[in-house]
Amino acid sequence: MPNHTIADILRGLEAKTFSSEEITQQYLNAINKHDINYNSFITVTAEQALAQARAADTARQNGSAAPLCGVPIAHKDIFCTEGVRTSCASKMLDNFIAPYNATVVERLATAGVVTLGKTNLDEFAMGSSNETSYYGPVRNPWNTDCVPGGSSGGSAAAIAAGLAPAATGTDTGGSIRQPAALCGLTGLKPTYGRVSRYGMIAFASSLDQGGPMAKTAEDNALLLQAMAGFDHRDSTSMDLAVPDFRAGLNKDLSGLKIGVPKEYFSEGLDPEIASAIEASLNEYRKMGAEIKSISLPHTHLAVPCYYIIAPAEASANLSRFDGVRYGYRCENPKDLDDLYCRSRAEGFGEEVKRRILIGTYALSSGFYDAYYRKAQQIRRLIKQDFDEAFKSVDIIAGPTTPNPAFALGEKVSDPLTMYLEDIYTIAVNLAGLPAISLPAGFTKGKPIGLQLIGRDFDETTLLAAAHQYQQRSDWHQQAAPGSV
Amino acid sequence: MSLDQNDIAKLARLARINVAETDTAELSQRIGDILNMVDAMQAVDTANVVPMANPHDATQRLRADEVNEINQREHFQKIAPQTADGLYLVPQVIE
Numbered sequence: 001m002p003n004h005t006i007a008d009i010l011r012g013l014e015a016k017t018f019s020s021e022e023i024t025q026q027y028l029n030a031i032n033k034h035d036i037n038y039n040s041f042i043t044v045t046a047e048q049a050l051a052q053a054r055a056a057d058t059a060r061q062n063g064s065a066a067p068l069c070g071v072p073i074a075h076k077d078i079f080c081t082e083g084v085r086t087s088c089a090s091k092m093l094d095n096f097i098a099p100y101n102a103t104v105v106e107r108l109a110t111a112g113v114v115t116l117g118k119t120n121l122d123e124f125a126m127g128s129s130n131e132t133s134y135y136g137p138v139r140n141p142w143n144t145d146c147v148p149g150g151s152s153g154g155s156a157a158a159i160a161a162g163l164a165p166a167a168t169g170t171d172t173g174g175s176i177r178q179p180a181a182l183c184g185l186t187g188l189k190p191t192y193g194r195v196s197r198y199g200m201i202a203f204a205s206s207l208d209q210g211g212p213m214a215k216t217a218e219d220n221a222l223l224l225q226a227m228a229g230f231d232h233r234d235s236t237s238m239d240l241a242v243p244d245f246r247a248g249l250n251k252d253l254s255g256l257k258i259g260v261p262k263e264y265f266s267e268g269l270d271p272e273i274a275s276a277i278e279a280s281l282n283e284y285r286k287m288g289a290e291i292k293s294i295s296l297p298h299t300h301l302a303v304p305c306y307y308i309i310a311p312a313e314a315s316a317n318l319s320r321f322d323g324v325r326y327g328y329r330c331e332n333p334k335d336l337d338d339l340y341c342r343s344r345a346e347g348f349g350e351e352v353k354r355r356i357l358i359g360t361y362a363l364s365s366g367f368y369d370a371y372y373r374k375a376q377q378i379r380r381l382i383k384q385d386f387d388e389a390f391k392s393v394d395i396i397a398g399p400t401t402p403n404p405a406f407a408l409g410e411k412v413s414d415p416l417t418m419y420l421e422d423i424y425t426i427a428v429n430l431a432g433l434p435a436i437s438l439p440a441g442f443t444k445g446k447p448i449g450l451q452l453i454g455r456d457f458d459e460t461t462l463l464a465a466a467h468q469y470q471q472r473s474d475w476h477q478q479a480a481p482g483s484v
Numbered sequence: 485m486s487l488d489q490n491d492i493a494k495l496a497r498l499a500r501i502n503v504a505e506t507d508t509a510e511l512s513q514r515i516g517d518i519l520n521m522v523d524a525m526q527a528v529d530t531a532n533v534v535p536m537a538n539p540h541d542a543t544q545r546l547r548a549d550e551v552n553e554i555n556q557r558e559h560f561q562k563i564a565p566q567t568a569d570g571l572y573l574v575p576q577v578i579e
Contacts, residue, residue, distance in 0.1 A: 095563075096563060097563055099556070099559055099560055099562070099563060192538075192539045192540065193540060193542070206537060206538055206539065232547070235544055235545055236538070236542065238540070238542075298528075300524065301524060301525055301528065303521070304521055304522040304523075304524045304525050305522075305525060307518055307521065307522055308522055308525075315499060319500075322500070323565065324564075324565070324572050324574055325560075325564050325572055326563045326564055326565075327565075329565040329566075333574075333575050334575065335575050335576075335577075336574050336575050336577050337500075338575070339574060339575055340500040341496075341500050341501060341502040342502055344499075344500055344501045344502075345501050345502035345503070348501070353501055353503075354511065354514060354515065356499050356501065357492075357495045357496065357499055357501070357511070357515060358515055358518055358519075360495050360498050360499040361487075361495055361515070361519075364495070364498060370526070371522070373535050374525050374526070374530060375522075375525060376535030376536050376537060377530035377533040377534070377535050377536070378525050378528060378530065378533075379535075379536045380533050380534060380535065380536040381528070381530070381533060383536060383539065415514065415517075415518075416517055416518070416521055419521075430539070431539055432538075432539020432540060433539075456540070
């Protein structure tokens with residue numbers, strides 16, 4: 001079972017090579033034995049997983065198998081799971097047993113998946129290294145002295161280590177694509193509004209989007225199919241038809257116009273990553289694509305713009321954690337104000353508090369126009385850059401990150417350099433566009449990610465472009481040294 | 485842009501997060517660094533740019549004003565720190 005994809009597992013289940021119970025038990029054994037090296041899971045739901053697997057086996061015997069019937073996966077611990085702790089990697093929610101399921105969890109359950117457990121992340125998804133988790137950092141299976149990226153670092157490490165074939169993630173500024181890149185995986189941030197955010201703990205509501213993480217583009221298509229679609233419980237969900245993503249994987253790409261932004265190959269990009277991306281663009285040329293140089297002139301403003309908008313929205317969203325209705329409450333509050341101020345001071349970690357304070361500043365009287373309004377205006381300029389580019393190209397390609405996985409602890413004391421690791425991913429969230437990261441090589445034994453950015457709601461072209469590259473390359477089939 | 489001790493105290497108050505005095509200096513340094521970084525935005529003339537709140541410029545969808553959820557108070561209050569008679573308990577507010 002090691003290194004299995006969802007597609008492999010489905011074939012094995014259909015051919016009765018193994019049962020869902022057997023493969024689920026194998027993954028649970030692997031987690032039990034090896035996750036001590038990675039810390040990729042916060043909660044393992046072994047009993048429930050085995051019960052779900054047995055039910056899936058029965059459904060398959062009865063001829064009533066849903067599309068992903070019996071496939072074990074993991075959920076990022078930001079998605080509410082009824083009856084199971086949903087911690088968001090925060091002390092604030094260490095005791096929070098979700099009273100309902102996120103739509104993504106519900107939809108995947110309807111599609112037949114088995115849930116192995118809940119994966120680690122940066123606290124409230126605020127980070128790019130998975131070092132801000134209350135449950136400790138996650139280690140990268142390719143090099144356990146390095147970070148797996150973040151914030152969906154637990155999902156990424158679990159898949160790369162062979163402890164789950166796939167997992168859910170969320171992406172506010174790169175939190176699916178960056179860990180996918182750093183761990184040698186394929187991860188898709190869908191278009192804003194494609195996947196319901198109901199029951200996904202909110203960080204920055206105008207940017208957050210849930211999506212799949214797996215080894216291949218094909219598996220991403222299978223998962224997205226189950227996750228996507230309109231949900232009346234999420235007011236930002238878009239009421240649009242969901243295409244057949246798997247059927248679209250082999251769509252004809254000859255004549256595809258790929259734009260390469262010159263700003264994505266400037267100072268700060270690791271030269272070996274630059275060469276790997278050039279080499280992958282050459283493959284696309286051979287596949288009949290046309291490569292064009294383009295410009296996204298406001299690229300340098302994406303990080304500044306994001307570090308106002310995301311904290312501002314976070315400061316509003318996280319005001320719900322007040323020690324009254326659920327979550328952490330401080331001991332012996334002397335009055336209501338003390339209850340609020342101390343519960344929040346004790347329940348949130350340092351990075352989360354810092355971002356709440358920045359957001360509070362940006363929204364406070366006298367500074368709103370200079371910061372929040374200004375950032376929203378810059379955001380439109382960034383979106384217009386993409387609109388302009390998509391008049392002449394079908395997709396945009398470049399590196400996912402400027403550097404490969406960095407050492408644990410290396411950037412903790414300097415958040416600004418950490419923020420710059422997201423320079424190529426952040427603009428995509430500001431513009432609401434879909435984007436995928438896929439493996440495109442290695443540098444010094446660490447994976448390199450190629451990012452493809454698409455037009456609004458055109459995940460199909462991204463998945464097809466990634467899938468067809470994966471038919472001609474084997475970067476995505478490489479296994480991390482310690483993986484099982 | 486730098487923030488002094490009073491600025492941090494005011495922000496902490498607005499955000500309802502206690503900040504220890506010993507943490508103020510480091511916090512003001514780190515928040516100051518971020519504000520300096522975001523200052524790059526000020527160099528751009530955005531006089532005629534309409535602010536963007538939603539990437540699709542979508543507005544809130546409204547639904548018919550009908551009851552469509554059942555009351556689950558007991559279910560939701562099971563995870564509350566302290567409740568009594570269906571109410572959330574907090575320290576006394578009024579003498």
